[in-house]
Amino acid sequence: MPPESPVPWTYFLIRILFRIVLKIFYGTIVVEGVENIPQTGRPCIVCANHTNSLTDALVLVTAIPSKKRNMLHLTAKSTQFGKKTLTSWLIEAAGTVPIQRRKDFAEGTANNDACMAKLTRTLEMGGAVCLFPEGASRYHPTIAPLKTGVARIVSTILSRNRNDIDFEISILTCSITYMHRQHFRSDVLVTFHPPFTFRPKDNPELLEPVNYDNIRLVTTQMHRQIAVGTFDAPSWSLIRAAKMATPIYAPLGTAMSLGDYVRVTRAFLEAFKAGHLFPDPTSSTGPCSSEVSTQLKDEDIIRLKENLQAYQSELHRLRIRDDRIRRPLSRPVIVYRMVLRLFWASFLLFISLGGLVLWLPIAATTFYAVHNFKKTGPVWDTWDEIAQYKLIYGLVSGLCVYATALFLTLHIFPVTVVAVPVLMWMSLRWFEDAVSAARALVALGRLLRVNPATLSRLRVTRADLHRRVIHLAVLGLGLPPDPERYFALDGRKDEGQVIGRWASKAGYFSLRQRRKRDWNETLRLYEQFDYPSSEDS
Structure with missing residues (x-):
């Protein structure tokens, strides 16, 4: 395998600049699964969900440690190249490869032969390439169906190197979860999953001529792995309901890492999406229940979701937090x-x-x-x-x-x-x-x-929701029955979260980053309920 080309100095400059800018703009960027990133010299295609335009690429560039990969070759839509703007210069200076999208060109005129040839050459030299298989950045609650381009590239490269029994190429999937993607001092979770590794001797089904069903199967596996690490729902209302269930299950002040917060919220989200319950075998939050309670019915889950949404709407109307209902003053x-x-x-x-x-x-x-x-x-x-x-x-x-x-x-x-x-x-x-x-x-x-009678009514409502949420979490999702104790003893302390009473107090005065009790906080005077309406999404 020929050596990988040297890293341009502009890439180092851009990486340093945006590491600083991202650290300022986002309060906490938590990176999980760094051990899954293949080392420099091993061909690797990094694939992630695409919800935040150029920011997604910048997050990945800064999240991958240089000791793991010295460079991540980016791709971007060709319409961002050749302009007299800073964005265009940054994209080109970082060695980004332009991709022509069909929607940007007249029918049949988009040609990506040169792009594919460059990506293939980079991968065969042991490089890492970043691709967003959704095809376009989208402000949507759901991950779009993935295009098959990544799997086809793997098939092409395996076929070109079919005589090299030691050749291998990996697909490294990544889930990027923004708490509030466009708001100052919000938080980001970046989760790298175990890579899919392919070899000519182990994957003859991907060698040309290839059955297209095998290409689709690889793409489906990629989609499933990306979706399991982030929020993926058909509507924003489901995400709202899941985010309301999480603080009722694990109340304000629970020493929960950002990764655990996302996994718990996603567990509720999957229950609300499905309408029926099966413990998630991919969850690393806690022990999964081996049996599904027969007491949990579809209509119970649907009714719980609707009641959570109504409760959240009333809190938003009154501009008060759930914790003030839970602990009256x-x-x-x-x-x-x-x-x-x-x-x-x-x-x-x-x-x-x-x-x-x-x-x-x-x-x-x-x-x-x-x-x-x-x-x-x-x-x-x-x-x-x-x-x-x-x-x-x-x-x-x-x-x-x-x-x-x-x-x-x-x-x-x-x-x-x-x-x-x-x-x-x-x-x-x-x-x-x-x-x-x-x-x-x-x-x-x-x-x-707020009228005392209204507060009393809300406390009764919350007590009922808490009972039902715990019932759902423990019996339906296999989550721990005592989250405050479980997550405090779990030992997984991500940035921005501290454990222990004294550490919690001292962390408030940290100059490195602010102690957060709620991962939904941003630099605003009010809670964020800024998802688009169903009509907009």
Whole structure:
């Protein structure tokens, strides 16, 4: 096998820049399954779900450690090439291969022979190629049917190397789950699954001439593995219901990793999708029940889903959180906590003001760019690119702010070259904590305005939902009956989550990242319920 081509310096630059930008934009990026990534020199096709346009590729580039793969060759739609924009330059500078989509060209004129030849040559040299088999980025709740191109590439390469008994090529599937893909300081889970490895001697069914059923079978296996690690539903309403079931099952404050949160939510989602229950054998959250309770019926699950949606809608209307229903507070305690939150939010805002001055041009630039971009098309055709716009415009405006700050302080350049980014990061962390305290203050204020009779009724509703959710989780899904204890002892501590009372308190003051009790938090004063309506999706 010939040696892989050297990595261009622009790839290193782009990787460093966007590692920083992604770390700033997303509060926590948790990467699971790094041990499944084939080492440099072993041909590998990385395939992931595609919901966030260029951001998906950037997340994968930064999530794969350089000690595992020195370069990930990207692909992108050809219409993004040859433009006088920063996005176009970044795509081309990273060595990205253009793919012509049929929808972008007149019927029959799209030609990807050169693209396929380059990808084949890269793989035969031991490289790693990133492909999104859905074919296009989509702001949809469900994963689109995968195209068979990846399996056909594997078939072609195996056939070309059929005489090399030691040749092998892998398909590494990856699930990317964004808690709120376009919102500042949200969280991301990247899960690499065990790769599918193919060899000419072990997979003669993929050697040319190949039966197309075998190509479809490989594609189906890829789809199943990608879907098992993320949310995949026919409607946003099902995802809403599953996300409401999770905090009722594992309440606020449960020491749950982001990976466990996604797996638990997905377990509820699969139950609501199917309407009947079977323990998920792929779940690593806890012991699965070997028997399905006969007491759980389709109509019970459907009714639970509808009741969860109604409960969530009422909480959203009142602008209060489920935890305030679960743990009621007396009015004197609410007032006392509001005073504390007001003091803490004011103090953090005050000490972060200096750095926020530097962040203001960046925030204004990205807001203006995204506001105008949203007008260019419907939700399903624009929302998947919002994060990309925020990242690109944030990077450009951030570099301009940094350069301007250095220019204005040339006389103390050795100090400001380090002090400016440190000040900006610390002020961001302080401001993030200030917004968290202000969000709690606003929620407590709303709680005071809610009629006591309404709160009593909601507590009764929640108690009934809790009983039914636990029944579903334990008997139907095989989840542990005591999640707070189970996840605290589980030992899987991902970034952003701490275990132990003192560690939890100390983590609140961390400058590295904010302690999160709820993986749905973003840098907003209110809970996120921004999924499109059923008509839009």
